[in-house]
Amino acid sequence: xxxxxxxxAVAPEFGALLSEVHRVGRExxxxxxxxxxDAARFPHESIAALRELQLLSAxxxxxxxxxxxxxxxxxxxxxxxxxxxxxxxxxxxxxxIQVACIVHHARGSRFFEHYLRELVDQQLxxxxxxxELGVGGDLRSSICAIEVDGDRFRxxxxxxxxxxxxxxxxxxxxxRRTPDAASxxxxxxxxxxxxxxxxxxxxxDTLGFRGTCSSGYTLSSEGxxxxxxxxxxxxxxxxxxxxxxxxxxxxxxLGIAADAVGRARAFxxxxxxxxxxxxxxxxxRLGEVDIVLNGMRNNVQSAVxxxxxxxxxxxxxxxxxxxFATRINNLKLSSSQLVVDIVGKAMLICGLHGYRNDxxxxxGRHLRDAYGAALMVNNDRILAHNATMLxxxxxx
Amino acid sequence: xxxxxxxxxxxxxxxxxxxxxxxxxxxxxxxxxLTSLATVGLMLALEDGFDIxxxxxxxxxxxxxSIASLAAAVEQLAAKPVLV
Numbered sequence: 001x002x003x004x005x006x007x008x009a010v011a012p013e014f015g016a017l018l019s020e021v022h023r024v025g026r027e028x029x030x031x032x033x034x035x036x037x038d039a040a041r042f043p044h045e046s047i048a049a050l051r052e053l054q055l056l057s058a059x060x061x062x063x064x065x066x067x068x069x070x071x072x073x074x075x076x077x078x079x080x081x082x083x084x085x086x087x088x089x090x091x092x093x094x095x096x097i098q099v100a101c102i103v104h105h106a107r108g109s110r111f112f113e114h115y116l117r118e119l120v121d122q123q124l125x126x127x128x129x130x131x132e133l134g135v136g137g138d139l140r141s142s143i144c145a146i147e148v149d150g151d152r153f154r155x156x157x158x159x160x161x162x163x164x165x166x167x168x169x170x171x172x173x174x175x176r177r178t179p180d181a182a183s184x185x186x187x188x189x190x191x192x193x194x195x196x197x198x199x200x201x202x203x204x205d206t207l208g209f210r211g212t213c214s215s216g217y218t219l220s221s222e223g224x225x226x227x228x229x230x231x232x233x234x235x236x237x238x239x240x241x242x243x244x245x246x247x248x249x250x251x252x253x254l255g256i257a258a259d260a261v262g263r264a265r266a267f268x269x270x271x272x273x274x275x276x277x278x279x280x281x282x283x284x285r286l287g288e289v290d291i292v293l294n295g296m297r298n299n300v301q302s303a304v305x306x307x308x309x310x311x312x313x314x315x316x317x318x319x320x321x322x323x324f325a326t327r328i329n330n331l332k333l334s335s336s337q338l339v340v341d342i343v344g345k346a347m348l349i350c351g352l353h354g355y356r357n358d359x360x361x362x363x364g365r366h367l368r369d370a371y372g373a374a375l376m377v378n379n380d381r382i383l384a385h386n387a388t389m390l391x392x393x394x395x396x
Numbered sequence: 397x398x399x400x401x402x403x404x405x406x407x408x409x410x411x412x413x414x415x416x417x418x419x420x421x422x423x424x425x426x427x428x429x430l431t432s433l434a435t436v437g438l439m440l441a442l443e444d445g446f447d448i449x450x451x452x453x454x455x456x457x458x459x460x461x462s463i464a465s466l467a468a469a470v471e472q473l474a475a476k477p478v479l480v
Contacts, residue, residue, distance in 0.1 A: 269440070269443075274444065276436075276441040276444070
């Protein structure tokens, strides 16, 4: 069997691919972004464009026909997409998290090896159903339990949020291992469209990330028992879902922030043109916001580099260290606050032109999306985890 | 066709150490005292004067090296619609 260990270096042809992402961003994704935001609708045209670039199988190893991109590459694609449409970037990022869970943890499974090839051929989109009504957002706790009978399973879960659940071809769902298992004894199972019913519980009409269509559903599904990933969910979470989520989310928030600063820069440049020898006051603010953006970028890059090193070392215990888990949480906590700070600073620079909805410097959508970063996975819960881990953490 | 206007703008915004009138179209502007920071003011004045926008990849020493190279850049940019 080919190695499922992902490539961690930047692929040489990646520069060309990233240029294509930016081209599609300018020509397809950005032009649709306002309509997606207005109607809180799924960005069909943007995801179709990503499918055309084979990007839904970006993280699938080349042995299975995927692009075999590294986590560093995926981070850069998320950032690029964040420039054009945060909802598209978020859908792409969340899909990559699910792909990474399969790529890292389903090795040796006949079903999943076949599924990866299917994913590549059909550019399948995978959503996630981890949170559950009644567990208060705690990923490591499930109420629902999968019932396995012979080689078939049945599962019913009340999920308050399943982003793009109706548009996804499959959903990775957490549940208890058996009806008498403890709430933390969880498995991760892939349920497929055609074998799954989604009954709406709540709608998604939010301030930002409106195109992610993250409504709530009662999910009912049946399928083959081999659709359960053969690794316990706690290992999937610590080695993959937790670090990859915070890396790809922070990367797309970086894209939102960088685009806001880009608009501020274009605005200041226009002001400066009027009097080339005397830079406008706002140019100092541009210098200041660039420092913050730079810090945010460095945080993302350092987390990507550390995670890539751990993947390379392939040491399962290293992912479980409190030090690593806290640093990954810190990335999420700081990036989600910096994106609001940076977009706010960019708006001050652009002034009324940034505040208006009908100006080319408008930053309203950026600001609304930016506020979602701290909320869509709540910062206070993460901070409380860190506070606990820090009590036991002895390293400097 | 653009060299004369470019020459005028370089004279006003280039902060050179020698009078622009003493320079040939292909004289090296950096040798004549152009600094990289001064190229920013020069760029902005050229953008304003010709209603153009320099893309990042043209903000190079090659573009700003001489009046002739600047005039060629302006001509190229003026031929295209302005994109922001």
